[in-house]
Structure formats: structure tokens, C-alpha cells
Amino acid sequence: MKNIINKLKRYILIAEDEYINQEILKEILKNEYEILVANNGLEALEILKTSTKPISLILLDINMPLMDGFSVIQEIKKDKENMNIPIIVITGDKESELEALTLGAVDFITKPFDLNEVIMARVNRSIELSEKRIIVSAAERDELTDVYNKHIFEEYVGKINKYRQDIKKDMIVLNISHFHLYNELYGKEEGDKALVYIASILKDIARCNDGIVSRLQRDVFAIYLNHQENYDEFITKITNDLKEKYNINITFKIGIYFVDDFNEGAEECINRAKMVCDEIKESSTKFYNIYNDEDQQKQLFKEKLTHDFKRAIDNKEFKVYYQPKISILGDKYKLTSAEALVRWVHPELGFISPGMFIPLFEENGNIKILDQYVWNEAAKQIKIWKDKFNIIIPISINVSRADMFDESIVDIINNIVKDNGIKQSDLYLEITESAYNNETDQIIGIIERFKELGFKIEIDDFGSGYSSLNTLATLPFDVLKLDMKFVHDMFKNDKTLKMVEIVSEIAKHLNVKLIAEGVETKEQLDMLKKLKYDIIQGYYFSKPVDSLEFELFFNKEF
Numbered sequence: 001m002k003n004i005i006n007k008l009k010r011y012i013l014i015a016e017d018e019y020i021n022q023e024i025l026k027e028i029l030k031n032e033y034e035i036l037v038a039n040n041g042l043e044a045l046e047i048l049k050t051s052t053k054p055i056s057l058i059l060l061d062i063n064m065p066l067m068d069g070f071s072v073i074q075e076i077k078k079d080k081e082n083m084n085i086p087i088i089v090i091t092g093d094k095e096s097e098l099e100a101l102t103l104g105a106v107d108f109i110t111k112p113f114d115l116n117e118v119i120m121a122r123v124n125r126s127i128e129l130s131e132k133r134i135i136v137s138a139a140e141r142d143e144l145t146d147v148y149n150k151h152i153f154e155e156y157v158g159k160i161n162k163y164r165q166d167i168k169k170d171m172i173v174l175n176i177s178h179f180h181l182y183n184e185l186y187g188k189e190e191g192d193k194a195l196v197y198i199a200s201i202l203k204d205i206a207r208c209n210d211g212i213v214s215r216l217q218r219d220v221f222a223i224y225l226n227h228q229e230n231y232d233e234f235i236t237k238i239t240n241d242l243k244e245k246y247n248i249n250i251t252f253k254i255g256i257y258f259v260d261d262f263n264e265g266a267e268e269c270i271n272r273a274k275m276v277c278d279e280i281k282e283s284s285t286k287f288y289n290i291y292n293d294e295d296q297q298k299q300l301f302k303e304k305l306t307h308d309f310k311r312a313i314d315n316k317e318f319k320v321y322y323q324p325k326i327s328i329l330g331d332k333y334k335l336t337s338a339e340a341l342v343r344w345v346h347p348e349l350g351f352i353s354p355g356m357f358i359p360l361f362e363e364n365g366n367i368k369i370l371d372q373y374v375w376n377e378a379a380k381q382i383k384i385w386k387d388k389f390n391i392i393i394p395i396s397i398n399v400s401r402a403d404m405f406d407e408s409i410v411d412i413i414n415n416i417v418k419d420n421g422i423k424q425s426d427l428y429l430e431i432t433e434s435a436y437n438n439e440t441d442q443i444i445g446i447i448e449r450f451k452e453l454g455f456k457i458e459i460d461d462f463g464s465g466y467s468s469l470n471t472l473a474t475l476p477f478d479v480l481k482l483d484m485k486f487v488h489d490m491f492k493n494d495k496t497l498k499m500v501e502i503v504s505e506i507a508k509h510l511n512v513k514l515i516a517e518g519v520e521t522k523e524q525l526d527m528l529k530k531l532k533y534d535i536i537q538g539y540y541f542s543k544p545v546d547s548l549e550f551e552l553f554f555n556k557e558f
């Protein structure tokens with residue numbers, strides 16, 4: 001049966017002055033394509049400019065009157081609208097072939113003409129490749145700023161490293177300082193606009209230095225470009241352009257890695273630049289940081305920890321320590337519960353404290369696996385003490401920000417409780433204050449489900465994040481845990497002491513228990529007791545210890 005649906009045909013422009021050649025080409029292509037014909041170069045450009053039909057390919061004769069094929073290619077390549085239309089040149093001599101290809105033609109057809117099938121195959125293939133490239137190029141780019149996405153950027157960096165080893169290169173990571181505040185102040189739309197401006201300035205810089213740009217996260221860009229001796233100019237240009245052209249006052253942190261080995265992967269280069277970028281303190285007047293030997297040692301250490309993680313989980317190299325939480329209500333101070341804190345006993349590197357690996361695992365996602373391991377160990381420990389001493393010592397476990405983005409966390413922790421034969425009320429969940437900064441609704445939803453199941457919720461590091469009083473009022477929680485730095489500084493200035501007092505009042509109003517951690521001296525303890533803190537955790541009573549040593553606290557008077 002004849003196909004009644006007329007398949008959408010693509011348009012081909014034939015630019016050829018000899019009538020006979022026009023006819024031959026038309027004859028070959030007419031069944032599959034719609035044909036437009038130009039008799040010389042000028043006419044071809046005119047058709048391109050005025051045609052309302054999308055042209056999929058140009059078959060271009062090199063020798064034509066008025067304007068030859070080379071000039072036509074050069075003109076087309078200058079024209080934004082048409083520069084990506086694939087061009088096949090029609091030529092009789094080898095030299096023209098090479099020149100046309102250098103100018104940007106994708107293929108050539110020789111005169112006298114080859115077999116029809118050969119011409120047809122070359123035309124089909126060129127159109128197909130070009131269309132594929134358009135699809136890829138849409139997926140290659142970040143929608144908002146039109147710079148490369150991370151994946152494609154890394155691929156191109158790999159290609160540059162492979163083929164352009166003659167020129168030294170730098171990897172730069174640029175992080176906009178306090179961008180969340182800019183967003184909050186001016187709204188998301190203005191924030192987006194600023195990102196687009198910044199991207200366009202970076203593209204300019206990249207263009208002048210043989211470089212490419214990518215957006216890694218909302219407010220983080222990467223640039224790979226020819227080595228620069230001095231970055232002051234670079235920073236001045238971005239800052240000035242933003243101020244002068246767009247009236248935007250934004251500052252940056254910039255991490256720079258001078259690539260010294262082209263075999264390094266793109267991701268490694270980005271990580272190095274990012275690492276030294278992250279090290280610039282928000283309060284610093286320094287805008288950029290260059291990766292050096294010491295950084296290299298740190299990076300190698302991080303890479304080793306990342307590499308060894310899976311083995312460490314399998315071999316149970318992570319050990320859970322417990323730090324007592326002591327109730328100071330009344331005259332007798334007594335043990336009420338414990339906080340589970342993980343340590344890594346590494347077979348080669350020895351004892352590693354969590355400050356060295358928790359931030360790293362938060363970054364690379366391993367934290368979820370580690371946390372579940374620790375939660376399980378803690379639950380097991382509650383059961384062991386229950387069976388051995390017939391007492392329940394509730395244990396607080398740390399829940400990372402990353403854990404709170406996955407709703408299945410509720411079932412995971414609930415199953416840990418069930419599997420270990422303990423009660424929900426035996427596990428307290430310490431959720432750091434900074435977890436409430438984003439996606440507050442979702443996180444409140446998760447916390448409510450925990451509460452319904454009977455878990456106790458502690459807000460950890462209170463005072464270190466930006467949680468508003470409003471969040472605090474709507475959040476269902478049981479315990480407030482003051483960030484350690486307040487205790488540390490409370491005798492250093494009056495304002496801090498006042499804050500410690502105000503937090504106590506807030507806790508009383510909200511009817512929640514109040515913990516102070518990081519308590520190291522009797523002076524601090526006495527003051528906190530005076531200010532009506534309920535529970536104290538800190539070196540004054542004990543450092544975190546292993547489970548056996550912890551048992552010594554069971555009958556101890558503090």
C-alpha cells in the first residue's frame with residue numbers, strides 16, 4: 001500500500017553554475033530531499049539569508065562566477081544562523097579539497113561525479129552527523145548559562161590534555177561568595193541573571209585564552225584555560241565587569257591548579273582546584289589560592305581514605321566510641337545517655353578522628369553507608385548493655401544532612417531498632433542545625449514521622465547554622481544542643497555568655513531539654529548549672545571512650 005503520510009523532507013541547497021551538473025544532482029537526490037538551486041555564490045548566500053525553509057545541507061561548487069566556493073564558505077561561517085549547516089564541496093582538484101576542508105566543509109564530491117550511490121551516501125551521512133551534533137550540543141550545555149555541563153567539560157578537558165600538550169594549562173574553580181544571600185536578598189530571578197552575566201564574562205576570558213567553561217553547581221564554575229602567570233588581572237576583570245556593566249557587587253573565591261601532568265584526569269584537576277578554593281575563609285581578604293605541595297599531600301590523603309573506605313567497612317575498621325552525657329539537675333550528677341562517635345582505626349595510618357574523614361565522606365556520599373554502620377553498632381550496644389546489666393542507656397546517633405534528603409531514612413532507622421530488639425525511644429537522633437537550612441518542609445516532614453514512631457530528636461550544634469526562630473518554633477524536637485564554641489568562648493566575652501543564657505530561656509519556653517557540649521572546666525560547668533542547663537557533655541567528665549571503658553560510668557558518681 002502506498003504510504004499516504006508524506007514524510008517530512010529535508011532541504012538541500014545546490015550551488016552550482018553548470019546546468020548539467022545541477023540536473024544530475026537533482027536527479028540523484030530528488031526522491032529523498034527537497035532541492036533549492038543557486039547558480040552562483042552570491043545567489044547561494046541570498047537564498048540562505050531569505051529562505052524560510054530550514055536547509056539541512058549545502059552542495060557547493062568551488063569554481064563559480066561572481067563569488068567562488070571558498071568565499072561562500074567563509075561568509076557562511078561568519079553567519080551565526082547558518083554557520084552549522086554542513087557543506088559538501090564539489091571540486092575537481094585535490095588542493096581545493098584540502099582548502100575547503102580547512103575552511104570548514106565537512107566532505108567533498110569529485111567531478112566528474114562518482115556513482116549515484118556514493119553521492120547519496122555522503123549526503124545522508126553528513127546530514128545525519130550534523131543533526132546528531134546538534135542534539136549532543138543541546139545536552140552538552142547548562143540550560144541557564146549555556147556553558148558546558150560537568151560531564152562534557154571533563155570529556156573536553158581530557159581531549160585537550162591528549163592533543164594539546166604543547167601549552168601549559170590551569171584548572172580554575174570559581175565559587176561565588178555568599179550567593180545564597182544574594183538570592184535571598186534579590187530573588188531567584190535576579191540570582192539567575194547574575195549567573196548568566198558571570199558565565200558570559202567567564203566565556204569571554206576563556207575565549208581569549210583557549211579555554212572552556214562549565215558550571216559545576218548552582219554558584220560554582222570551572223574554567224580550563226592556558227596557563228596564566230598572574231591571576232590578579234583575571235579577578236579584577238570579573239569584578240569590574242560585573243560592577244560596571246551589570247551593576248552587581250559580588251565577590252568570589254578562586255582555586256587554581258597548575259596542571260603539571262597531562263595524564264591526570266579532569267575530575268582530579270577539578271577536585272584540586274576546588275579543594276584550595278574551599279580553603280579560602282569567607283572572612284579572608286584573599287581571593288585566590290593556588291594548589292601547592294602541601295595541598296597535594298592532603299589531596300593524596302583524601303584519595304587514600306576514599307579508596308580505602310569500602311575495605312574499612314567490610315573489615316570493621318570503624319569503631320564506635322561513646323561519650324557520656326551527664327545530668328546535672330539536683331546535687332548528684334549522673335549518667336543519662338551517651339553519644340556515639342565514630343573513629344577509624346586504619347591498619348596503616350592508625351587512629352583517625354572523624355574530623356578528618358566525615359567532611360570528605362559527606363562530600364562523596366559515603367557518609368550514608370558509614371552512618372548506617374554506626375547506627376547499627378549503637379543499636380547493638382544498647383541491647384548488649386541491656387542484656388548484660390539490665391539497664392537501658394539511650395544512645396544519640398549523628399544523622400548527617402545527606403541522610404535527611406532521602407525519605408527512606410525513617411524506615412532504615414526504624415528497622416535497625418526492630419532488628420536489634422530495642423525501642424525507638426532508646427535511640428536519640430542528633431540532627432545538625434545546618435540540615436534545616438534548605439528543603440525545610442521535607443525535613444520537617446521526616447522529623448514528624450520519626451516523632452510519631454517514638455524517636456527523640458536533638459538539634460545538634462545549635463547556634464552554628466542559620467535556622468530562624470520560626471523554624472525552631474515549628475520544628476518538633478525534644479532536645480537542644482548548644483554548639484560547642486559558645487561554651488568555649490563564654491568567658492571570653494560578655495555577649496557570648498549572654499547568648500548562652502538566652503538559649504537557656506528559649507529552651508525553657510519551648511519546654512525542651514538543654515545540653516551543653518564541649519565542657520572542659522569546673523568553671524564552665526558551674527556557670528551552666530547556674531544558667532539551668534540540664535545535661536553536660538565534655539572532657540570535664542570524659543572523652544569519648546570505647547564500649548568497655550564506658551561501662552565504668554554505670555555506677556560512678558560524678
Ligand code: C2E
Pocket residue numbers: 323340341342353354355358367370371374398399400460461484517518519520537538539540544
Ligand atoms: P559533634 O557531633 O559536634 O560531636 C562532638 C565533638 O566534640 C566530638 O568530636 C567530641 O569528641 C568532641 N568533644 C566532646 N567534648 C569535648 C570537649 O570538652 N572539648 C573539645 N574540644 N571537644 C569535645 P569528634 O568525635 O572528633 O567528632 C567530630 C564531629 O564528627 C562530630 O561533631 C560529628 O559532627 C562528626 N561525627 C562523629 N561521628 C559521627 C558519625 O558517626 N556520623 C556522622 N554523621 N558524624 C559523626
Ligand code: CA
Pocket residue numbers: 339398430460
Ligand atoms: Ca553530635
